[in-house]
Amino acid sequence: MDAILESFQHLLDPDWIMQNGGLYLVLLILFIETGVFFGFFLPGDPLLFVSGMVIATADEAYPFSSEIVNLLFWMLLFMGSTISGYFLGYWTGNKFSHVFNRKEDTWFLKRKHMDAGNEFYASKGGFAITIARFLPIVRTFAPIVAGTVKMDYKKFVFFNVVGAVIWVGVLTSLGYILGDNPWVKSNLEYVILGIVLLVTLPVIVKLIFKKKKTVNEL
Template identity: 75%
Template sequence: MDILFDSFEHLLDPDWIMQNGGLYLVLLILFIETGVFFGFFLPGDPLLFVSGMLIASVDEAYPFSLEILNLPYWLLLFMGSTIVGNFFGYWFGHKFTHFVNRKEDTWFLKQKHVQAANEFYDKRGGFAVAIARFLPIVRTFAPIVAGTVKMDFKNFTFYNVLGAVLWVGSITTLGYVLGETPWVLRNLEYIILGIILIVTLPVVLKLTLKKRIKAFPKR
């Protein structure tokens, strides 16, 4: 657990990011979290916010000397990374359906995570692929589940792109706009914690209420 917490701390440290691959490292992390089944623990939401701050605050050309060009450049790359990640997840679910739906847990694939994504997909349909971007864990497994149920590929592509635009565009731009605000810089840890709580609270509440309902069955 200590290693995991240390990893989170590094991934959300702007200085560490810039010293270890910069925002190109973020591209890899986003790809893994949005479609590779073992990437569910990665902190995509606060990472996008921190990336927005970096885009606004890096002094040297990164990569353009005109600062106004840097934000759309990275937005497109981040969106592309998450879109490709979802395509990989869809392909994996389509190709390895029996592996995904197996009853036994493994250290890297928990059936409770797959089941949560399944229930979310059943309730929301294709739109689940888009809005799942805002839900930790679910955003990793939603494209995999879409692949296992053989969701129409054209519909999947539409919602995949829509989700990438909404998720990356909103959180990264928010970080970019607020990134150079002194109060934000002084309270970055609390802001990141707040983002994590906001995006995870709906999932936690749903799981808690579900357990209580099961504990008190109807008579």
């Protein structure tokens, strides 16, 4: 457990990221979190925010001399990485639907995670692919569920791209804007926690109230 917590701290440390693969490491992590079922524990939201900070505060050209060009360049790469991850997730769900539909837990797959993805998809339909990116765990299993239920592929592609643009664009830009602020740098843990709560709380509250309304109607 200590090793896992230490790894999370490293992933949210801009200096450590730059010394260990830089933003190319972020590309890999985003792809794994959104494309591979065992990547659900990875911190995509705060990592995008920290990446924006890295772009804003990098001492050297990374890879261009203009910060704005760098920001746009890396956001496009991040979007491409998470879009590709969702395509992999969809393919995995479609190809191995018999595995993901099993009722019992396995050592590599917990039924509760698939159930969470199924419930979220059922309540939101295709739009779930877009807003699921703002929900940890759910964003990993949403494309797998979409593939499992044979969601229309063109519809999936549309919501996949829209979701990636919004998710990456908002969080990376926010990190870039606030990244050079001294207070943000010295209170990064609290800022990241606030970012996670900010992007997930509205969706969670809406789901809770909808569930209560359904229960009351019954």
